[in-house]
Amino acid sequence: MERGLKNILVLSFGFLLLFTAYGGLQTLQSSLYSEEGLGVAALSTLYGGMLLSSVFLPPILIKKLGCKWTIVIAMCCYVTFTLGNFYASWYTLIPTSILLGLGAAPLWSAQGTYLTIMGNTHAEKRGKVGRDVVSQYFGIFFLIYQSSGVFGNLISSLVFGQTPAQGAIPEEQLLPCGASDCLMATASTNSTSRPSQELIYTLLGVYTGSGFLAILLTAVFLEPVKDAQQKSEGEKQASPFWSTLLSTVKLFRDKRLCLLVLLPLYSGFQQAFLAGDYTRSYITCALGIQFVGYVMICFSAVNALCSVLYGKLAQYTGRTALFALGATIHLSCIIGLLLWKPHPRQLPLFFVFPGLWGAADAVWQTQNNALFGVLFEKNKEAAFASYRLWEALGFVIAFGYSMFLCVSVKLYVLLGVLSLAMAAYGTVEYLGSKKVARQLTEEQTKPAEEGVTQTKT
Numbered sequence: 001m002e003r004g005l006k007n008i009l010v011l012s013f014g015f016l017l018l019f020t021a022y023g024g025l026q027t028l029q030s031s032l033y034s035e036e037g038l039g040v041a042a043l044s045t046l047y048g049g050m051l052l053s054s055v056f057l058p059p060i061l062i063k064k065l066g067c068k069w070t071i072v073i074a075m076c077c078y079v080t081f082t083l084g085n086f087y088a089s090w091y092t093l094i095p096t097s098i099l100l101g102l103g104a105a106p107l108w109s110a111q112g113t114y115l116t117i118m119g120n121t122h123a124e125k126r127g128k129v130g131r132d133v134v135s136q137y138f139g140i141f142f143l144i145y146q147s148s149g150v151f152g153n154l155i156s157s158l159v160f161g162q163t164p165a166q167g168a169i170p171e172e173q174l175l176p177c178g179a180s181d182c183l184m185a186t187a188s189t190n191s192t193s194r195p196s197q198e199l200i201y202t203l204l205g206v207y208t209g210s211g212f213l214a215i216l217l218t219a220v221f222l223e224p225v226k227d228a229q230q231k232s233e234g235e236k237q238a239s240p241f242w243s244t245l246l247s248t249v250k251l252f253r254d255k256r257l258c259l260l261v262l263l264p265l266y267s268g269f270q271q272a273f274l275a276g277d278y279t280r281s282y283i284t285c286a287l288g289i290q291f292v293g294y295v296m297i298c299f300s301a302v303n304a305l306c307s308v309l310y311g312k313l314a315q316y317t318g319r320t321a322l323f324a325l326g327a328t329i330h331l332s333c334i335i336g337l338l339l340w341k342p343h344p345r346q347l348p349l350f351f352v353f354p355g356l357w358g359a360a361d362a363v364w365q366t367q368n369n370a371l372f373g374v375l376f377e378k379n380k381e382a383a384f385a386s387y388r389l390w391e392a393l394g395f396v397i398a399f400g401y402s403m404f405l406c407v408s409v410k411l412y413v414l415l416g417v418l419s420l421a422m423a424a425y426g427t428v429e430y431l432g433s434k435k436v437a438r439q440l441t442e443e444q445t446k447p448a449e450e451g452v453t454q455t456k457t
Contacts, residue, residue: 003223004122008137010221011114012144014075017214019145021207022078022100024152025085027296030280030402031289032194033088037403040276042093044402046081047268047395049101054389055249057102058109059382067117068224070110072215077103079211085204105388112384115141116373117225130377132315135370139311142365146307146358149300152207157293159203160195177285178342182406195289251382256375259428261390262421263371267364268394269417270330273410274299274357276399278337281407283350286342291350298351303358303365310366319367320429326363327422329356334415338408 026043033039061070077099084096119134126133176182251257279292287295310322333356340349368387376383394417398410405413 002122004118007118007223007225008115008140009144010217011071011111012141014071014214014218014222015111015141015145016148016151017210017217018075018078019148020152020155021082021210021214022152023149023300024156024203024207024293025082027153027275027279027292028156028289030276031284031292032200033093038088038090038093040399040402041090042097043272043276044396044399045094046097046101046104047272047392047399049098050104050392051101051389051396053102054105054109054385054392058106058385058388061106062110062113066224066226067110067114068218068222070106071114071222072219074103074107074110075211075215075218078107079208079215082204082207082211086201101392105385105392108388109384111141112369112373112387113380114225115369116377116380119373120377121225131370131374134373135314135319135366136311138366138370138373139308139314142307142311142362143304146300146304146362146365149303150297153293153296153300155206155293156203157290157297159199159206160290160293162199174286174341174343178282178340179338179408179411180341180406181281181285251376251379251386254376256428256431257383257386259424260371260375261386262417262424263364263368264387264389264391265394266414266417266421267361267368268391268396269398269414270357270361270364272395272398272402273414274354274361276402277407277410278354278357282337282342282353286344287347287350295350295354299354299358299361301358302355303362306359306362307366310362314367314370319371322363322367323422323425326360326367327418329360330418331415333357333360334411334418338411 029039029043031039033042058070061073065073081093081096081100084092086092115137116134119137120130122128122137123130123133279296283292283295314322333353337353340353342350369384372383372387373380401410
């Protein structure tokens, strides 16, 4: 096995183990800790910490420690959040959520930087196009990484499935479920059927072990990597501390980044809706918390398969077609969720919507990352830090208003942000095509001008 692929697999399986634990916990927070909105508040705080760390920490840690050890340290922050759930309260979940948030931005920035460097290095050795190899590597990574949702949710469903079965839910308790849920009737819904504390401890024990295995695998088997371009530039002149610190902010001088920030912002909005609102207002409300894991497995499985598929298709269809596909699928899902009245007799629909949602989310995860890596190749750390900053802002806003707005309003917000994000992305692609056309014209006219000069001579 070649060195590059081996490292991609080690990194991918490390994230698989880590997010088997965190992903499973995230989808349960709003249902397990619904009292006074503790679960949603923890998630909002988590992404608030990620928002702050995105501005400063990733470029500094990656330059000082390298991608590998930045990832290892950030993984430790994730495990502390799992440990905080053993004694869930405002005094344990909020501090550990902040710590996880501080580690999340460096983790994902280092991951994106690592994959981009490995992809470009492999492309240079084999004479391939860099963006195609980078897109393919992101596809492999997200195939394995998104599988974490399958394992994490399967574990939670098997553990919580030992809860005694509930009787049939009265029709009047189903009325506030779905888009009409304004969080006014949470006391009467099925979301209060909380599993026993013993089952919760069992689940957290499995998740903690998975997190520690992720740290061990990455620390022992992942090879450090150095960007050859940055190394040659670093030999010439070391970057000042404050220049490195503010590199994320400085990158906003590029108008392309100013337009593209809506893509990660929407990514945060749509992931927060699925994790916080769909699981609580559709699944838990109508079926019970024991079904959350099974339904979310469908999302993760489709997401994983589509991730690797899109990584292959991108080199044939181009990224624009994939972005259009993702936007169309999510638009259809949003309209469907606005019209649907969830009922236990409609069990297949509870799986259909997450499956379609995963097919579209795979576009945002693979193509957004590949897009930022290709367009801002010389400032990869800052670009991915900016990406995580805006994605975290989407999570913070979505979780922040989660306890105050009706689900229908949240769906309309998703619809508006999606429309703006696609318009901004289309503008970037249009400007890029104009630039390429102008360069081709200049290259064609230059030899003609030289020929005229030689004739006059």
